[in-house]
Amino acid sequence: MFLIYINNPCIAALAAENTIAVQSAVKQEKQVSSKSTPTDLVTEADHQVEELIISTLREKYPSHTPVDYNLRFIGEESSAAGVKCELRDDPTWIIDPIDGTCNFVHSFPMVAVSIGFAVKKELELGVIYHCFDGTLYTARKGHGAFCNGVRLQVSKEKDVSKALILTEIAHLLMEVRISPLTRSVRIIGSSTLALCHIASGAAEAYYQYGLHCWDIAAAAVIIREAGGYVIDTTGGPLDLMSRRVVAAGTRQIADYVVKQLQPINYGRDDLT
Ligand SMILES: O=P([O-])([O-])O[C@@H]1[C@@H](O)[C@H](O)[C@@H](O)[C@H](O)[C@@H]1O
Ligand SMILES: [Mg+2]
Ligand SMILES: [Mg+2]
Numbered sequence: 001m002f003l004i005y006i007n008n009p010c011i012a013a014l015a016a017e018n019t020i021a022v023q024s025a026v027k028q029e030k031q032v033s034s035k036s037t038p039t040d041l042v043t044e045a046d047h048q049v050e051e052l053i054i055s056t057l058r059e060k061y062p063s064h065t066p067v068d069y070n071l072r073f074i075g076e077e078s079s080a081a082g083v084k085c086e087l088r089d090d091p092t093w094i095i096d097p098i099d100g101t102c103n104f105v106h107s108f109p110m111v112a113v114s115i116g117f118a119v120k121k122e123l124e125l126g127v128i129y130h131c132f133d134g135t136l137y138t139a140r141k142g143h144g145a146f147c148n149g150v151r152l153q154v155s156k157e158k159d160v161s162k163a164l165i166l167t168e169i170a171h172l173l174m175e176v177r178i179s180p181l182t183r184s185v186r187i188i189g190s191s192t193l194a195l196c197h198i199a200s201g202a203a204e205a206y207y208q209y210g211l212h213c214w215d216i217a218a219a220a221v222i223i224r225e226a227g228g229y230v231i232d233t234t235g236g237p238l239d240l241m242s243r244r245v246v247a248a249g250t251r252q253i254a255d256y257v258v259k260q261l262q263p264i265n266y267g268r269d270d271l272t
Pocket of ligand 1: 076102
């Protein structure tokens, strides 16, 4: 019922508005602090953008919330501040206000705003806005995935020796295991943008342990609507709160990556 009201252009405009906030903040002096580890950075802009997104969504959709619904928000910085991260059946927005905060601090041009939406725990909508080049990725379940309005299609490559693999720095040992049989491995420091590269067919697979539901939610809809797979690192169905993911254009490449992985336990988003 919510989805008939919530359309991509509204949410895309919201992501774009907040990108402007990020773009102006990039040039300013940043107050940088850290959260779970010394490299898990956060800035005032992360908080400001998340507050802006949540207040705008509350304002945009007040009438769409029947009395018995509690329109909910899961935000990276609200969660860091102690708000419980729990995906219930209620319509829920899952927000990463600045994905790639370390890149943002360094003005390294791989930073995005990511807004996902779930109803009855099913991911229905995803919008990811690249803050440096204005690329807008959007998808709604059953309605396709788009990049600046152009339909997205994942890579159909099944030969792992022709596969470009994306991941994050924490798993160097696994990269050593994976890379010999693949074409190459890349690390860009923004999981949402790396996942968008899977959706666009620019790379064949992505894997990560340690990311969060707000890194995965929007991108999972975009990849699936582009014809790709977003699964658990065990090869089973995605568990959004498990802090791990494998995404790929084909099942063959996904299964190859799964076979090379050694489990790393980062806990769960919904148990912190
Ligand atoms: O914190 P943030 O910049 O939104 O998100 C980042 C993720 O996109 C990245 O994949 C991960 O390796 C970083 O540690 C960080 O979590
Ligand atoms: Mg992130
Ligand atoms: Mg973030």
